[in-house]
Amino acid sequence: MTVDLHDLLPAGLRRSWATDGTCPDLDLYSLFRARQIADPHHTAVLDAKGRLCYTALDRRVRCLAAGLRDLGIREGDVVGVQLPDHRNAVIADLALAALGAVALPFPVGRGVLEAECLLRRAQAVAVIAAVEHRDFRHAADLHALTRSLPDLRHVVAVGPGEAPEGTVAWTGLMRSDPKAFTPARPDPDSAARILVSSGSEAEPKMIAYSHNALAGGRGNFLASLMPDRTPPRCLFLVPLASAFGSNGTAVTLARHGGTLVLLDHFTPDAALAALREHRPTHVLGVPTMVRMMLERLDADAEPLPAPIALILGGAPLDETTAAAAATAFGCAVVNLYGSADGVNCHTGLAHAVPPTDGSGVVAGRPDPRVTEIRIADPDTHDALADGAVGEIISRGPMSPLCYVGAPDLDTRYRTPDGWVRTGDLGFLDADGVLHVVGRLKDIVIRGGANISPAEVERELASHPRVRDVVCVGVPDPVMGERLAACVVPRGEDAPTLESLGEHLSARGMERRKHPERLLVVRAVPLTAAGKPDRAALRERLTPAGTDPVAQPHQPPLAQAG
Template identity: 80%
Template sequence: MTVELRDLLPADLRRSWVVDGTCPDLDLYSLFRARQISDPHRTAVLDGKGKLCYTALDRKVRSLAGGLRDLGIGPGDVVGVQLPNDRNAVIADLALAALGAIALPFPVGRGSLEAECLLRRAEAVAVIAATEHRGTRHAADLFTLSTALPALRHVVAGGSGTAPAGTIPLARLMRSDRGGFIAARPHPDSAARILVSSGSEAEPKMVAYSHNALAGGRGNFLASLITDGTPPRCLFLVPLSTAFGSNGTAVTLARHGGTLVLLDHFTPESALAAIRDHKPTHVLGVPTMVRMMLDQLDEAGGELPAPTALVLGGAPLDGTTAGAASEAFGCPVVNLYGSADGVNCHTGLRHRTPPTDGHGVVAGRPDPRVADIRVTDPDDGEVLDHGRVGEIVARGPMSPLCYVGAPDLDARYRTPDGWVRTGDLGFLDEDGVLHVVGRLKDVVIRGGANISPAEVERELTSHPLIRDVVCVGVPDALMGERLAACVVIRGSDAPTLDELGEHLTTRGLEQRKRPEHLLVVERLPLTPAGKPDRAALRERLSAAASSPGTAGTDSLVSAG
């Protein structure tokens, strides 16, 4: 291993979670192998190619691991993975774990410039990428970049189509002899996976997680949402390559022996079809995806089999969406607050819809078996009393080791005793329930006054004509920035800016927080990670402002 990955948590604290049984103290492949032995014919993966049982999956994993070992890939090596949500992504995950290597997954659709940055900083020795996906040829693009990446020795091309010249076909590696393969047994507290965080930095943050942090800490999160101990059947609407998606292979399969239901690409139609056809127990997505599905349900109608839970994260969840989703899907809606940086808190299954009270987004009661949470003064780190707003910090079994190739981020976002500084503002109430009220840096500064887009979004979602909304700041020569509301409407009638302003006033917001631009869009654009694409919305606002009437289906209104 060339890139340094050191654990920023005290060693005795990390091992205490093994001693008390919070973490399993086994590497991910050993956990998966135990599941395969105990129930060899259980379906592990359901994707566009059909079903794959645990035994068939393990055969493919061992073959690929042997092929990668023949390429010289071994314990501690970082290997990038840019594959869509299908069985190949799962096979690659487990094969790297079996080698003791470290997976660095990132979503298809991410551009080559960002991929080059990730692979370079992580000192990846190889990358497994899609030959072609939705018109993009990731493997060929990455091979072109490989000359600028001295550590990168191999580009492996997977999926349909002919592997580009110079790359290694994934199919060939998966035909390797698995009979002689003996899995490595990496230390459970060593690095297993690098999660990519789409935060506020100029470049994406990379965060290293151990086997125990994934199967233990993150595994305990999902365990709390399994009602009867039956292995879960999880439909992932988000990419497995995201932080949210890391609850897939490592958690659903290795920790809980469940089934992954995978969509190669999210659309509301395909997601609803997967619920009808495969009857998942848990559906994991972001609120915008669910709003799109609700729109489609309004048009198509029809009954859906009720999952155990709809688990929504990645963006704030408002009460209107939660209530509509609970009624439509016939199950509790779980509001998940979390990030790749090492924070997790959720509202659980006790409520049909997450509680709301007007004091920020209710995130639930922190679970110390996943991550303990405190609220501290952003300036001096002092722990604040219940009810006082400060920075949310987290530390627990799911805490990552460190940031990858970025000691400056370790210094900025980790305390000397290992707590993660989230940059989020919130408070703990008298009952120990966490409320998230905004971001330290995510503000629109209008004429010197700060406006929290999250606060305005939260209140606008309760407007009867709005299905979905994202608020962003747009440059302004006079005020510095002005707030724009980008909305998806219900039906055919769009609200006016004045109507939105009046609605916000009735909800208790000051007049200075009223949006001054309104962009009506058919659907919100999503990033490759499945979150609302704020940068794309800013571009569309700029295009609509410079060329009114020619911005496609977008409609822009600005205050006079």
């Protein structure tokens, strides 16, 4: 049985983007193969093992595809992938595309319970996983799921390390004859990849994307940041298995014939070393990662080789980080507003530091070759006039097909004519620039009053003693919730809760929005997808137990207001 991956967009609209050339109208492997033929010795991947050119990569892809076909993997089958950022993850991506199968990547570090949820709902027939990576033994853990997941027939174990009993060794599949493999030719508007997003749901959301939506819509996003159309060299600080990382194999390689620079896991020192050694044209990460890198930079060190763009998404970008990064990296800092659900807008290359407004960094001007953006009434979905604040909705070439195994999410987050409901509030100004001002749901409710954590984070980021900050709501028996600021200090002296409040007052923020708890941490913990781990921070703030790294502060409680 294959999971239903239907398209929520009108068929004629989807086809129109292929007809007018907005989307390439080829499957991902065919696009990659054309790049390999055009420049066979161009470097495709730079990772811990060194350089891999397009021709060598294609041979490995065909070996794996032949081996997977011998296992019975067929067109339309969903196959999970849990691998670190390494050439093997790219090989798996392209081999599944060549089979016409649907890849379901999720980052290493995600636990077996979440993996079981994803694989069950997607009806995955196989999963490709690392034997060991750091402290994880994903292949063995996932093989244990075969007893409870009737659709899961195979676990492919990728070394180093010996394949656990009952799994299929990657090395054996890679000995298959590449000449015996004939690629499938799937419909470019059919599903190619399932993106995973934690979102605000109890279980992770899975969103199906077509070949055209990835190479076309998302490919046009990266094309807008390639001023001379030279194939890009992209350093991915985020996992390729994340939604942000979907701009890797499908976009950087298959669409644009570029090079992927990969780290098997992010550290600020490794990222800076890769930037100096490989001189990427584009660096893709989240603001927290960049703040960690800025902390490591020595003022007396040789300047970094300047990329074309530092593309920051996944979390709100504050003005202080943007300005510091533009100076340190010597390039345009691009604020990317986007999500796995199907929205994308960015500030482009015209400004070294992204423009700001009264609410912070703006989102930029929507590109209809990526996705059209409208502001709508949250209840009726009717379009609102320029300047009016409403829900941001999105529809265009990068729009996904549907949510996977979750018709309730289709109903909740897609309008009847296919527009994606982001849950974000914003407005379009007279020049067509998108401004994001908050979220319909992402709020802390203190005594019946709503507080936007993102708004407070934005203002606290400019405090002279704050290197990084994440605000979370913590349960309170009196007020329901109270706001806590989790701060990475700049320098040795941490700010006090009082000094944070004084700073917010000086910036005009009303007292009821000030944080009432302070947690000082050495670094913001990150999820497997590379985003700030708000749940982990919230757990540290609970009364049970103490944290040797973090020091909670318990100030007098403010009055409700």
